[in-house]
Amino acid sequence: MAEILRLRDDAPPAAPVFALDAFLDEPGARAVRVEAGEDVTRLFPHLGRIDLVEIAFPRFRDGRGFSSARLLREAGYAGELRAAGDVLVDLIAFMRRCGFDAFAPDAPLDGEDVANALSRFPFSYQHASDAAVPIWKLRHG
Amino acid sequence: MYRYDQYDQAMVDARVAEFRDQVARRLAGKMNDDQFKPLRLKNGLYLQLHAYMLRIAIPYGTLNSAQMRTLAHIARRYDKGYGHFTTRQNIQFNWIKLAEAPDILADLARVEMHAIQTSGESIRNISADPYAGAAADEICDPRPWAELLRQATSFHPEFSYLPRKFKIAVIAADADRAALRWHDCALRIVTDAAGVQGFEVYAGGGMGRTPMIAYKIRDFLPVGEIFSYLQAILRVWNLHARRDNIHKQRMKILVHTLGEEAFRAEVEAAFDHILTLGSDFPAAEYDRIAAHFTPPPFAEGLDDAIDRSDPDFARWVDRQVVAHKMPGYAIVNISLKPIGGIPGDVSAEQMDAIGDIAERYSFDDIRATYAQNLVLPHVRKADLFAVWQALKAAKLADANRDQITDIIACPGLDYCSLANARSIPLAQKIAARFADPATGDDIGDLNIKISGCINACGHHHAGHIGILGVDRKGIENYQLLLGGSGAEDISAAKITGPGFDEDGVVDALERAVNAYRAQRTPGERFIDTYRRLGMDGFKEAIYG
Structure with a gap:
């Protein structure tokens, strides 16, 4: 695995990462990995003790993780949200808008391409799980 | 119609820059074809049998003359001089070079058009009633x-x-x-x-x-x-x-x-x-x-009379013109189904002509329909004769709306890498067999829809008569379906039985049509007779 790209200022979580079922059985666990197709709402009662949620992207075409990420952010989860697996540079901007703030790609990403991808679109048409102000709001103040 | 503001324009311009960068990264080997494929599809770019195909969005089927002329420019500059209106109110160009695709998107952005999400696993261009407004x-x-x-x-x-x-x-x-x-x-x-x-x-x-x-x-x-x-x-x-x-x-x-x-x-x-x-x-x-869609400045108090003294014009009016909400105005349907032509195909010269006619006679407003035809939504009844003459000069004055020769057909095996069978030659053969306008008038409303494979781009499930091309041991074979509809009386067509070869399916279709003509009651359309009699009313005629 290539190095982890983090867009957070806090220290990287050092706690061991548990699979979802194991995490739920381990009251002291603080980091969890969610596989594609697993139900992130099972984490909702435990959000206060989680420092890291890693969401798996087994294939870049499998977009379930985008909805999982938004469910977590909409439930108030504020810890690190990491996309792991087949994470390609052309997915990064969408992932960022869905609340991901760390990326663990299987293959290394070109830093310049990442910077371009994250700055490409000057506006956003719709509300999502980031700080972007939708265009309709810009239009009407 | 809707006009972009600075935000809309910035988003489309950013998309062009993004795709230009993606193409450059692909050509530089920074991503493989599997990784590039969904990105090009989200920009409407398919790899077909002979070349790339670019599908351009016509949001809710509405475009103006400047946009139509830009499509004509794309046909001339980047394609072979024509384009193909699709079954989802979009237009496709079939002979595109990958390296030129970003330039085409840039040309489109100048007239507030794009190819965003016209393909791939995305939310596609939204379709709407072509008579809207x-x-x-x-x-x-x-x-x-x-x-x-x-x-x-x-x-x-x-x-x-x-x-x-x-x-x-x-x-x-x-x-x-x-x-x-x-x-x-x-x-x-x-x-x-x-x-x-x-x-x-x-x-x-x-x-x-x-x-x-x-x-x-x-x-x-x-x-x-x-x-x-x-x-x-x-x-x-x-x-x-x-x-x-x-x-x-x-x-x-x-x-x-x-x-x-x-x-x-x-x-x-x-x-x-x-x-x-x-x-x-x-x-x-x-x-x-909504303020962009307020009605155009219609004139009040216009006469509803139409001079029908020219019989060809009168026939065209009867088939192609429908009621408008404003007195003195009419909705004009432009047939893209000339006998012997390719359903939905329009040449660059015809696109320019349509742009000119729309600008002069229809408040600069053009619509595309899912039946692969075009619409001039706001024409004064007093101008209908002039519009008809202008359309005739552009070879666009066929009068066959919703008739047996108004056939929907996908590009089929002539272009598409997914297809199992050809659709276009079959549509041409059927149209040739029923080319006599009197025959079309006698048969009445009958929607034929042809798909060259199971993916159903030609809407065969929704045809009063549907035809599905399949591959049967390496030979093109056509299944015949009856009873579908894409209108408010929606229904899914059913397969009649064993399939046919290309000539055989035209004969079988003719036998089904003749069975309808023999059994219909006054005023019944083909679909009505089918619904009354069921498949049993047609099966013997088709298979003997």
Whole structure:
């Protein structure tokens, strides 16, 4: 695995990462990995003790993780949200808008391409799980 | 029509720059073809049998003359001088070079057009009633909602890697000119007893190898909550659809697997949550968009009389012209189905002519229909003769709307890498056999729809008579279907029995048509006779 790209200022979580079922059985666990197709709402009662949620992207075409990420952010989860697996540079901007703030790609990403991808679109048409102000709001103040 | 502001233009320009960069990275070997494929598809670029095909969005089927002339320019500069209007109100160019695709997108952006999400596993260009804003039977113009949803669903971060494609249609009349419930999500604007507008929402429709008609998931949704409801539908599907078999990933399959009630319960629960997020566009934004769709400056007090002394003109009026909501105006349908032509094909010269005619006679307004024809929505009745003459000069004055020669056909094996059989030559043979206008008039309304493979781009499930091309041990074979409809009397066609070769299916179709002519009661269309008699009323005639 290539190095982890983090867009957070806090220290990287050092706690061991548990699979979802194991995490739920381990009251002291603080980091969890969610596989594609697993139900992130099972984490909702435990959000206060989680420092890291890693969401798996087994294939870049499998977009379930985008909805999982938004469910977590909409439930108030504020810890690190990491996309792991087949994470390609052309997915990064969408992932960022869905609340991901760390990326663990299987293959290394070109830093310049990442910077371009994250700055490409000057506006956003719709509300999502980031700080972007939708265009309709810009239009009407 | 809607005009871009600085934000819309900035987004489309950014998209052009992004795709230019993606093409450069592909050509530089920084990504493989498997990784590039979904990116080019999200920009409408397919790899066909002979070249790349570019599908350009015509949002809700509306375009102006400057846009039509730009399409003519693309046909001349980057293609072989023609384009092909599709069954989802878009246009395709079939002979595109990958390296030139970013330049084409840049040319399109200059006239507020794009190819965003016209393909791939994304929320596709939204289709609508081609008579919107002109139809005598609409309760409002559905296009402001279609434009609002175009913006809301463009570059949606959560729904850009969906299980499969997702198609939306919006109408606002009882008559269905958009094949409404054949879409994944179908919206019909209605008014409640108090006169308040809302959406009837349908979900889970689609053609392909498993045809399903969308079911009504909501009787009445307040208009201002439509984006939340749409996101709820998309989220339930995105989380729960299969991801292991591309043929089982459309939303219709999930609806079928879960059952309508369970799917509705999941959607309503997701909707209750999403409503709290504040993602719906406010009324002020709807009003801003709707202001772009106010009626053109119609003249008052015009005469409704039409001079019918020229019999060819009178026949064209009877077939191609329909009622407009304003006295003295008419809706003109332009047939793209000349006998011997390719359904939906238009040359660059014809595009220029249509642009000129629309600018002069139709408030600069042109529409595309899913039946692969065009519409001039606002023509003065007093100008109809001049419009007809101008169309005739451009070889666009055929009078066969909804008749047996008004055939929908996909590009088929002449272009498409997915196809099993050719569609275009078959459409041409059928049109040639029934070329006599008197025969067309006698047969009356009859929709023939031809697909060259199971993916059903030619809408064969929705044809009064459908034809599906299949590959049978390396030989093109055609199945005949009867009884489908894409209109308000929607139904899925059924296969008659064993298939035919190319000439055989034309003969079989003729036998089915003759069986209709022999058995019809006065005023009955083909589809009515089929529904009265069932397949048994036709099977013996077809198979003997």
